[in-house]
Amino acid sequence: MSMGWQVYVLVLVIFGIVSNWVLLRWTSRYEITHKQGQGDTTGHAWDGDLTEYNNPLPHWWLRLFQITIIFAIAYLILYPGSGVYDGVLGWSQEQQYAEEMAEAEQQYAPIFAAYAEQAPQQLMNNSDAMTAGFNLFGNNCAQCHGSGGRGAIGFPNLTDADWQWGGSHEQILTTIMHGRNGVMPGWAAVLGGDAGVTNVANYVRSLSGLSHDAEAAAAGQQPFGMFCVACHGPEAKGNPMLGAPNLSDDIWLYRATLESIKDTIANGRNNQMPAFVDTLGADKVKLLAAYVQSLSRAAQNQTAEVTAAAANPAASTQQ
Numbered sequence: 001m002s003m004g005w006q007v008y009v010l011v012l013v014i015f016g017i018v019s020n021w022v023l024l025r026w027t028s029r030y031e032i033t034h035k036q037g038q039g040d041t042t043g044h045a046w047d048g049d050l051t052e053y054n055n056p057l058p059h060w061w062l063r064l065f066q067i068t069i070i071f072a073i074a075y076l077i078l079y080p081g082s083g084v085y086d087g088v089l090g091w092s093q094e095q096q097y098a099e100e101m102a103e104a105e106q107q108y109a110p111i112f113a114a115y116a117e118q119a120p121q122q123l124m125n126n127s128d129a130m131t132a133g134f135n136l137f138g139n140n141c142a143q144c145h146g147s148g149g150r151g152a153i154g155f156p157n158l159t160d161a162d163w164q165w166g167g168s169h170e171q172i173l174t175t176i177m178h179g180r181n182g183v184m185p186g187w188a189a190v191l192g193g194d195a196g197v198t199n200v201a202n203y204v205r206s207l208s209g210l211s212h213d214a215e216a217a218a219a220g221q222q223p224f225g226m227f228c229v230a231c232h233g234p235e236a237k238g239n240p241m242l243g244a245p246n247l248s249d250d251i252w253l254y255r256a257t258l259e260s261i262k263d264t265i266a267n268g269r270n271n272q273m274p275a276f277v278d279t280l281g282a283d284k285v286k287l288l289a290a291y292v293q294s295l296s297r298a299a300q301n302q303t304a305e306v307t308a309a310a311a312n313p314a315a316s317t318q319q
C-alpha cells in the first residue's frame with residue numbers, strides 16, 4: 001500500500017473510533033428535560049394518540065457500544081487494520097495462504113510422488129490417478145484447452161490423435177514441462193503478395209481434400225515445394241521437432257477457411273504454450289502427461305483401426 005493510502009485508512013479508522021466515542025459521551029450525559037404538560041413523553045404524537053417516552057438510553061445498551069470501541073482498539077493492536085501498523089500477531093493474508101499451501105503440499109506431495117513412480121500406461125488405468133489428473137487439468141490447463149481438452153482456435157485439441165509437437169509420452173511430457181513456441185514466418189512478400197498467397201492457400205486446402213480453386217492450387221504447388229516443405233515436410237505431414245502442423249489431415253489449429261489460411265501464410269503465426277515444471281513440479285507434470293494421453297487414447301485407437309482397415313481391406317470385410 002502506498003503512503004497516501006496508508007494515511008487515508010489511518011485517518012478513517014481514527015475518525016470512526018473517535019466520533020463513536022464522542023457520540024456515546026454525548027448521549028450518556030444528555031439531560032432529559034420534561035416540558036410542562038408533556039408528562040414523560042417527547043411530545044410527538046402519531047396517528048392521533050401514539051406517543052413516545054422520553055428516556056435516556058439504557059446503560060446496558062451504552063455498554064455494548066463501549067465494548068465495540070474496546071474491541072476495535074484490541075483488534076487494531078493484534079491485526080493489520082489501521083493502515084500503518086501490522087499488528088503484534090504478525091498475521092497476513094499472504095502468509096496464511098503460503099502456510100496453507102505448504103500444508104497442502106506436505107499432504108499431497110507424497111501422493112503425486114507415488115504416481116510419478118508408475119509407468120504412464122499404469123497411470124492411465126488407475127482411475128484415482130486420472131481423477132487427480134482431471135483436477136490438475138481443470139485448474140491449470142482448461143482456461144486455454146477447454147475443460148474437456150478440446151481446445152479452441154489457436155489452442156490445440158488434445159483429445160484427437162493429431163500432435164503438433166508429437167504424441168509420445170516423452171514428447172507430451174517435454175511440451176508440458178518446458179512449454180512450446182510455434183513460430184511460422186510470414187510469406188506475403190516472398191510469395192508476391194495477395195495473388196501468390198491465395199494460390200498457396202488453395203493448394204493447402206487441396207491437401208486436405210477441401211474445396212479449392214484448381215487453377216490457383218496448381219499454381220501454388222511449386223512455391224509450396226520451395227518455401228514450405230522445409231518445415232511442413234515433403235508430403236505436408238508436419239514436423240514435430242518444429243511444431244509444424246500436418247497440413248494434409250483436415251485438422252486445424254486455426255480455421256480452415258481460405259481467409260484464415262491466407263492470414264497464416266501471409267503474416268505467419270507465433271503461438272506459446274507456457275512451461276509448467278516450475279509452477280507444478282515434475283511429479284504433477286508427469287501425471288498430466290499421462291492424463292493428456294488418456295484423453296486422446298480413444299481417438300488414437302480409432303485411427304489405428306481405420307489405418308489397419310485401410311491397409312488390409314480383406315480383413316475388415318471378413319469381420
Ligand code: HEC
Nearest residue numbers: 140141144156163164165166175180181182243271272273
Ligand atoms: C495460456 C494458455 C495455455 C495454458 C494455460 C496451457 N496451454 Fe497447452 N498449449 C497452448 C498453446 C497456445 C499451444 C500450442 C502451441 C503452439 O502452437 O506451438 C499448446 C500446446 C499444448 C500441447 C501440444 C499439443 C500438440 O498438438 O502437440 C499440449 C500437450 C498441451 N498444450 C498441454 C497442456 C497442459 C497439460 C496444460 C496444463 C498444465 C496446458 N497445456 C496449459 C496454450 C496453453
Ligand code: HEC
Nearest residue numbers: 182183184187227228231243244245252253254264269271
Ligand atoms: C520455419 C518453419 C515453417 C515454414 C517455412 C512454414 N511454416 Fe507453416 N507453420 C509452421 C509452424 C511452426 C506452424 C504452427 C504455428 C503455431 O503453432 O501457431 C505453422 C502453421 C501453418 C498453418 C496453420 C495450420 C493450422 O492447423 O491451422 C498453415 C496453413 C501453414 N503453416 C502453411 C504454411 C505454408 C503454406 C508455408 C509456405 C509458404 C509454410 N507454412 C511455411 C512452420 C513453418
